[in-house]
Each structure stands twice: as structure tokens, then as C-alpha cells.
Amino acid sequence: MTSLTIVCTVYQIKLIFKLNKISQIREDFSYAMIHDMKTPLSTIMMVQDMLESGRIDSKPEIKKKFMNIAKSETDHLLTLTNKILTISKLENHKLEMNKTEVELTPIIETLTDKFKAKAQKPVNFTISLQAKTAYADKDYLDEVLSNLIDNAIKYSKESVEIHITTEESERYTILKVRDNGLGISEADQKVIFQKYERAAAAKRSRRNGASGFGLGLNFVDQVIKAHEGRIFVNSTEGEFTEFTIYLPLDTPNNRHNR
Known part of the structure; x- marks a missing residue:
């Protein structure tokens, strides 16, 4: 008892x-x-x-x-x-991705031009696209990259350096967005993709001063999962943050499963 x-x-x-x-x-x-x-x-x-x-x-x-x-x-x-x-x-698994072979160069060029024009601080982009295409929903991939670039600028120092690279492995198109910003603590890296997490994180630490209620990265995570892909974050506080996205290739097996 x-x-x-x-x-x-x-x-x-x-x-x-x-x-x-x-x-x-x-x-x-x-x-x-x-x-x-x-x-x-x-x-x-x-x-x-x-x-x-x-x-x-x-x-x-x-x-x-x-x-x-x-x-x-x-x-x-x-x-x-x-x-x-x-x-x-x-x-609720009610949204389908309209996946096709998407050209990456025009998407990334449009986004970099947009953010350089609207940013309130100097932003420099370095682009290296070894993989030219990805098997994805064009509109949602555009929104994913837009979110990551927006965060890179929002959580940055006086001048922003953003590196966007793509490459291809046997199974995936790999996209990376890396910045020289404020970085993310190890504790926050573990929960950063959870819905509303930024709202809770903002109360723990007010130093960044960026607004938002934590939908952006959860949106990114959900969209990548809907593509049957994966996303990871690597960061050091005060130095950099890098998001790496793995999108499955349009292989014969994928086409057979559809």
C-alpha cells in the first residue's frame, strides 16, 4: 500500500x-x-x-x-x-504535397533578391548549387527556404552572411542554409521545431528581441516531414546556425509507390 x-x-x-x-x-x-x-x-x-x-x-x-x-x-x-x-x-494528414522535379536556381535567386531588397541591414548571400533540382512541392519548398532565410536575418548581428548550398547523395537532395548570426543554445536546439516553442523560449531569454510565436520552424519541420524528408540544425551560440534539409530523390521506387 x-x-x-x-x-x-x-x-x-x-x-x-x-x-x-x-x-x-x-x-x-x-x-x-x-x-x-x-x-x-x-x-x-x-x-x-x-x-x-x-x-x-x-x-x-x-x-x-x-x-x-x-x-x-x-x-x-x-x-x-x-x-x-x-x-x-x-x-491531421489532410494536406498533400504536389511534388515535381523543381529547378532550385530560380527559387533561390528570387528569394535572395527579395530579402536583400527588404532587409534593414547589410545582407550578403553566397550560393553554391551542386544539385540543380529537388523533388518537392515548389510553393512549399519556396516557403521553407523563405522561413530559414528570414530567421537568419532576424537573429543576426549588424551584418549578415548567408550561405546556401545544395548537393546530391545516392538518396537525397541536400540543402543547407548557414548564417553567421546569434546562434542557438544546445537546450533550444532540442526543441526548436516544436510548435510555439519560440514563445516559451522568448520568456527564458529576451536578448534577441525578435518577434514571433514559434510557427515558422514548426511549419518548416512539418512540410519537410510531409515530403518524407528530414531537417537538422547545427549551431554554436555567437557564431553560426546551419539548417540541413534532406529531400528524397524521385527514384523509380518512389514512382512505383505513387
Whole structure:
């Protein structure tokens, strides 16, 4: 009876601890989500007020600039919404990947041009594409690489160096995105792909100051899994972070399984 009581007590303590942790994650997520959505909404409202006031009607260049800002923030909100919906579908196995042989060069060139234009700090890309194609869903692969590049810039120092490389093994196309940023601690590397993890991590450490509620890397992980691939992170705090993606080749066996 004593042993049973001890076992039950330990189980109850563990259950209470787990429930408290879930509750804390939800609280952190709610706070981070509101914070992340508040900024673009405030910006859109500010632009709306400026346009309604008529103060910039005679300044077409400034008016166009404000309109572009509002459009960018609207796209940001839409992207967040789509990520939530996509993750939900992926977790419930309701989203199919439309995989084809995708040319990597145009995808990567478009992304590097976009981020160099929009970044608020100097960004230099080094590209080495030994593998020219990958068997993937083009739109989702584009979004995966966009997330990794965005993180590399967001969690970086004054100047950003991003290396994007591809190669091919017997079974996989291998894509790597490496930066010279702030790095990720060993503890965070173990949980970085979990949903909402950044919200909890932000409470542990505020030094980076980057907004977001942890959907980006979970989205990346879910999409790569939907491709039957794998993703790994290697990082040293204060030095670099490198994400490595393995996407299966379109082999005769894969075509037979389809």
C-alpha cells in the first residue's frame, strides 16, 4: 500500500507539472501572438488614418510608400494565418504535397533578391548549387527556404552572411542554409521545431528581441516531414546556425509507390 501510494503521488506530481507547463506555454503563446499581430495591425491603421486625412494626397511618392507598407503588413498577417492553417492540415494528414522535379536556381535567386531588397541591414548571400533540382512541392519548398532565410536575418548581428548550398547523395537532395548570426543554445536546439516553442523560449531569454510565436520552424519541420524528408540544425551560440534539409530523390521506387 505504501509503495502504491508513493507511485500515485509521484504520478500526480508529474501530471500537475505537465499541466502547468502546458498552461504556461499557452499563456506565452497568447502573449507572443498578440504582440506579433499588434504591430502590423497598428501600422495598417496608421496608414489608413494618413490616407483618410488627405495630408499626403499631394505627395504621390510618399503615398505610394505608405500603401506599400500597408500591403506588406497585410501580407505578413495573411502569411501567419496560412501557416496556422497549413500546420493544422499537416498534423491531421489532410494536406498533400504536389511534388515535381523543381529547378532550385530560380527559387533561390528570387528569394535572395527579395530579402536583400527588404532587409534593414547589410545582407550578403553566397550560393553554391551542386544539385540543380529537388523533388518537392515548389510553393512549399519556396516557403521553407523563405522561413530559414528570414530567421537568419532576424537573429543576426549588424551584418549578415548567408550561405546556401545544395548537393546530391545516392538518396537525397541536400540543402543547407548557414548564417553567421546569434546562434542557438544546445537546450533550444532540442526543441526548436516544436510548435510555439519560440514563445516559451522568448520568456527564458529576451536578448534577441525578435518577434514571433514559434510557427515558422514548426511549419518548416512539418512540410519537410510531409515530403518524407528530414531537417537538422547545427549551431554554436555567437557564431553560426546551419539548417540541413534532406529531400528524397524521385527514384523509380518512389514512382512505383505513387
